[in-house]
Amino acid sequence: MVLFHRTTSSTFLWYRLNLCRYKHRLNHPGVHIPHGVQYQVPYNLPDEYTEQSLYPPIRSKHPPGSWGSMESKKAWMHFELGEKYYRHLKCVKERLTIMAYQNMMCYYDELDVEQIDSKLIWMLTGRPRSPRCLPFYKHITQTHVTDELPKFYEQMDVESLLNYVKPILIDRILTDEYAQKEDIPLEDMYDKGDYKVPSVMRDKQLEMDKKQTTNVLTKMIRTIVNVLAEHKPYLRKTMIGSDVPIEAWWSSNLNGMKLDRAKWHHDSNTTSFQFRDKASVQVKTDRPLRSIVDPNSTLCQTPVPLCPYPPPAYKVFTDRYLPMQIPGHWHGEGHDFNLLTVYPMDSIYRYDSYFGEDELLPSLMSWIVNASHAELLAQAYYLGFSMWREPTYPLIAQTILSNRRQWIFGVYQLNTISHFKPHDAHTTSNICWVSPLMNLYDGIENGELVNFNDDVLRHLLRFILNEPTQQPNWNLRPYVEDITNLDERYRKFIRNLYEVVKLDQQDSREHHRWAKVHHGTTVFNRRYAMMTTLFKDIVFDNWPREWYGRTLERIERKKSMPTIKEYDLLMPVTR
Amino acid sequence: MRLPANLQYLYKSMTPRYPKWQPGDPKHRIFFPQFWMRIVRPEENRPLRPNVVRFECHIEMTKNDIKQYLEKLYKIETLDITTIIKQGKENRHPVSSEIIDPDPDRKFAYVFLKNETFTYPDIWRGQKPSDELVKDERRMQTASEKQKATNLYRPGLSTWFR
Numbered sequence: 001m002v003l004f005h006r007t008t009s010s011t012f013l014w015y016r017l018n019l020c021r022y023k024h025r026l027n028h029p030g031v032h033i034p035h036g037v038q039y040q041v042p043y044n045l046p047d048e049y050t051e052q053s054l055y056p057p058i059r060s061k062h063p064p065g066s067w068g069s070m071e072s073k074k075a076w077m078h079f080e081l082g083e084k085y086y087r088h089l090k091c092v093k094e095r096l097t098i099m100a101y102q103n104m105m106c107y108y109d110e111l112d113v114e115q116i117d118s119k120l121i122w123m124l125t126g127r128p129r130s131p132r133c134l135p136f137y138k139h140i141t142q143t144h145v146t147d148e149l150p151k152f153y154e155q156m157d158v159e160s161l162l163n164y165v166k167p168i169l170i171d172r173i174l175t176d177e178y179a180q181k182e183d184i185p186l187e188d189m190y191d192k193g194d195y196k197v198p199s200v201m202r203d204k205q206l207e208m209d210k211k212q213t214t215n216v217l218t219k220m221i222r223t224i225v226n227v228l229a230e231h232k233p234y235l236r237k238t239m240i241g242s243d244v245p246i247e248a249w250w251s252s253n254l255n256g257m258k259l260d261r262a263k264w265h266h267d268s269n270t271t272s273f274q275f276r277d278k279a280s281v282q283v284k285t286d287r288p289l290r291s292i293v294d295p296n297s298t299l300c301q302t303p304v305p306l307c308p309y310p311p312p313a314y315k316v317f318t319d320r321y322l323p324m325q326i327p328g329h330w331h332g333e334g335h336d337f338n339l340l341t342v343y344p345m346d347s348i349y350r351y352d353s354y355f356g357e358d359e360l361l362p363s364l365m366s367w368i369v370n371a372s373h374a375e376l377l378a379q380a381y382y383l384g385f386s387m388w389r390e391p392t393y394p395l396i397a398q399t400i401l402s403n404r405r406q407w408i409f410g411v412y413q414l415n416t417i418s419h420f421k422p423h424d425a426h427t428t429s430n431i432c433w434v435s436p437l438m439n440l441y442d443g444i445e446n447g448e449l450v451n452f453n454d455d456v457l458r459h460l461l462r463f464i465l466n467e468p469t470q471q472p473n474w475n476l477r478p479y480v481e482d483i484t485n486l487d488e489r490y491r492k493f494i495r496n497l498y499e500v501v502k503l504d505q506q507d508s509r510e511h512h513r514w515a516k517v518h519h520g521t522t523v524f525n526r527r528y529a530m531m532t533t534l535f536k537d538i539v540f541d542n543w544p545r546e547w548y549g550r551t552l553e554r555i556e557r558k559k560s561m562p563t564i565k566e567y568d569l570l571m572p573v574t575r
Numbered sequence: 576m577r578l579p580a581n582l583q584y585l586y587k588s589m590t591p592r593y594p595k596w597q598p599g600d601p602k603h604r605i606f607f608p609q610f611w612m613r614i615v616r617p618e619e620n621r622p623l624r625p626n627v628v629r630f631e632c633h634i635e636m637t638k639n640d641i642k643q644y645l646e647k648l649y650k651i652e653t654l655d656i657t658t659i660i661k662q663g664k665e666n667r668h669p670v671s672s673e674i675i676d677p678d679p680d681r682k683f684a685y686v687f688l689k690n691e692t693f694t695y696p697d698i699w700r701g702q703k704p705s706d707e708l709v710k711d712e713r714r715m716q717t718a719s720e721k722q723k724a725t726n727l728y729r730p731g732l733s734t735w736f737r
Contacts (some may be wrong), residue, residue: 131687133656194643195598258620313624315657355654 061481068425076265078420081266082388088543090481092331093498094382097528099249100322100545102265103272104525106550116525120262120318121249122311124374126277127347128366129315131355136314137366139307140252140273141373142416143430144299149324149411150292153462157193161465162457165227169457170449172223173404176216177444206350213344213404214280218242221281221342224464234467239335241328247375248275248322250387252419257311271311271347272421275319275374280402281342282328287468288476289396294439295415300428301316318365322504322524327378330502336382338397338464343371345403364401364408365434371411372397373430380417384480389420392478398463405442407456409435435459493535500527523548527544530570577634577680586611587679590635609633610644616695618714625692627685634660634682639683652689659683 061072063079070078089095106116128137137147165211222240229235251264251272289411294301311317328338348354355363376395395414400407415428440456441449442543483491504524529551531537536552548556590608601602612632617623633642638656645651663678 309622309624312621313627359654413648 002547014126016558027294030164038223066421066425066427068422070422070425072310074137074269078267078388081278082386084544085386085388087481090486091483091494092382092480093494095256095386096325096381096447097497097501100324100504100524101547102526102551103323105265106350106525118320118322118524119135119265121272121274121321121323122262122316123319123321123521124273124316124370126264126275126343126367127351128329128363129368130313130372131359133314134362134366134369135370136303136307136309136311138304140419141369141430142304142419143369143373143412144302145432145434146303146368146562148433149409149435149459152292153459155412156465158326158458158461158464158465161231161461162454162503165224165461166454166457168223168227169220170452172219173216173279173441174444176219178210178395178447187232202350206346209346209350210280210344213346213402215280216240216404217342217344217402221283221340221464224461225283228464232284232465232467233460234287234470235330235464237286238339242280244282244341245278245326246277246328246371246375246378247281247324247326248377248381249273249325250419252379252508255306255423257310264420267420267500272323272573273280273311273434275370276321277343277371277374279328279371280344281340283340284328285337285339285468286335288337288472289398289466289468290395291396292411292413293394293430295394300415300431301431303423303426304429306423324500324501325381327375327377327382331382331498332517336379337468338375338379339357339398339466339468341371341375342402343367344398344400345406345408348402361437362470365432368399368408368410368434369412369432372399372410372432374397374415376412377417380414384477385417385418389479390416390418393474393476398462398466400463406437406439407459408437409459480522486550489535493531493538496531496535500524500531503527578677583679587633608635610636610640612636612641612644612646612684623685624687626688628688628693629695630684630686632658632682634680636682636684637683641686645686651691653686654689655687657685658687678736705737 025306059072059076062070062075065079067075085098089098103119103121104116105119124140134145137143163507204407218240225235225238225240237352249272251267251270254269254271256269262271264272281377304313309499324523327336328341345364376397379395379397380386380391383391391414397412397414399410401410410432412430415430417424418426438453438456438459439451440453442451444450483494501524529549532549532552533555536555539552540556545553545556586609588609590605593603593605596603610633613629615629617629617630618647623629630641631719634643636644641658643654660680660682663676663680665674667673668675679708
């Protein structure tokens with residue numbers, strides 16, 4: 001006779017409060033709530049009785065916009081969240097810090113030690129780790145992918161400039177190939193050389209190759225831009241950067257899938273993703289690129305097929321990271337739009353992820369989709385749009401993946417950002433056009449390039465000569481208010497808050513996953529608390545309670561506790 | 576836990592410990608290695624793609640070993656292999672909390688097949704033996720409840736008969 005004994009697993013963390021040494025530090029008497037207490041605000045109803053009963057207005061089932069099959073309470077919660085963001089936070093910098101702060105969690109572990117850490121997010125990289133994962137990336141980013149570049153590029157006449165630029169470029173490439181002399185790293189100098197571990201050697205070779213590609217590509221693009229700048233004035237105002245970090249955070253709906261981790265705390269049916277990669281070259285401009293397809297056309301209106309498998313099936317794993325949005329620059333540095341981004345493709349061939357010739361093109365396509373979507377998402381956040389406010393005009397990105405020898409071009413149009421809505425609520429989708437894989441040259445022999453391909457150069461020139469709209473007659477930043485009306489102290493507060501996000505060190509987790517590094521991760525919370533306490537008058541006046549932080553909450557609770565005997569008369573009678 | 580060889584199943588024993596390989600020695604050849612693989616049901620909360628199979632294998636097999644095992648013995652082409660070692664639970668004595676009867680560590684491999692699909696077949700045809708145990712328990716519970724009900728409503732019966 002066997003008795004079934006099933007242990008009930010509780011999803012909430014029960015903090016052992018009887019034996020907790022830090023009882024005095026709990027943020028609520030008797031229970032520790034990681035996100036702070038939501039105090040009920042007493043209704044502002046009149047003191048006198050009325051003859052007719054007063055009811056609040058009846059809300060429609062879903063807020064304005066398409067929400068599909070989402071529950072009405074959740075939909076209204078999301079809508080009110082968006083309203084809160086846009087009502088209280090005037091500047092993009094504040095919004096970014098609040099988004100980062102909302103992912104932090106404070107809890108007490110088994111040894112009653114306070115742990116402040118960011119919640120888990122699914123970390124996406126540029127290079128896909130598993131084969132045939134294009135459907136997954138398409139589902140996450142809501143894109144349709146086509147096999148060729150849009151027709152509008154073929155209308156550009158590029159022949160004269162091509163013949164002008166070609167010899168200069170060939171010269172440049174050859175000089176860079178032959179003039180690479182790197183200093184021998186210190187550990188190799190003292191190496192006897194009798195046995196070299198192959199994996200370590202491969203990694204070192206990959207690093208060197210990556211550095212060389214970044215150098216060669218920056219030089220190539222700089223020469224082209226400098227040569228063409230005398231004919232095209234908009235190229236004179238561009239900024240060119242190398243080794244550029246690109247990061248983006250978004251939350252997407254689970255559509256009924258059951259996942260235990262990496263949930264966005266606002267809605268337990270959603271998970272959050274963070275893309276993180278480094279681009280070798282980026283060319284930035286002031287003005288947006290022309291849109292290629294009208295967002296209301298049938299191509300954008302068709303839904304993207306659902307992918308029923310969770311992220312671990314595609315080797316995408318969670319990590320504790322602060323949600324960051326970096327489209328290649330920090331907010332406030334100007335040049336909000338990107339003309340061109342180039343990524344180094346060497347890692348496709350080196351690691352175990354080289355699955356074969358057949359699987360190469362789809363992995364490159366998924367890399368392009370991922371990278372351009374992330375870049376545009378971060379750009380959209382910097383321009384004032386967010387998951388609650390769709391971009392009013394489509395954003396375009398041009399990406400290239402290059403190996404110095406092999407090139408692949410991609411164009412991406414971003415129409416929607418609201419991935420947190422369920423699958424049937426999506427009206428528009430994003431589109432990506434990808435060119436086939438081409439070789440610029442087959443090899444280098446005797447100081448000459450073998451089989452130089454002009455098509456690659458043509459595509460590259462077309463991308464660079466794609467002039468952005470110089471006088472856009474629509475509002476580029478509709479949801480951002482002018483902050484020159486605010487006083488200097490408020491502006492200082494905004495700037496300091498954003499510095500807290502910038503300073504957060506995220507690379508301290510490269511060692512073993514089980515070792516918690518407190519000095520790397522609790523700094524954001526502490527700095528955030530310090531900044532909000534220094535400017536607590538601004539925070540108390542303008543922000544709702546959820547964004548205060550634990551220290552301010554304690555201060556505010558002390559402030560709002562009545563000190564007089566007649567405290568019961570402070571509350572209105574109708575409550 | 577990683578138990579010593581005399582306490583593990585024979586098929587889980589370690590390969591013999593050869594002397595350390597120094598650079599310059601001939602290539603390390605192992606004859607009759609303790610390599611085995613077994614198909615295993617996918618986990619409940621981790622649905623797999625149709626091309627992916629979950630195997631359990633000898634803990635000393637590497638990804639390359641698994642790839643060659645499948646390609647040379649069974650002629651199955653693979654694209655990608657992920658291995659993970661799940662540590663076995665260290666069962667402790669309820670009173671002295673000393674480690675007693677630890678479960679051994681197990682290695683699982685998720686293999687991505689190139690040209691084939693595989694789904695783990697439904698062996699029990701919807702009826703698991705554990706379901707019968709649950710039914711038995713429910714039957715016993717209802718019987719005991721009925722008995723209790725009859726005992727409660729007997730007036731004149733003293734409390735020590737319930």
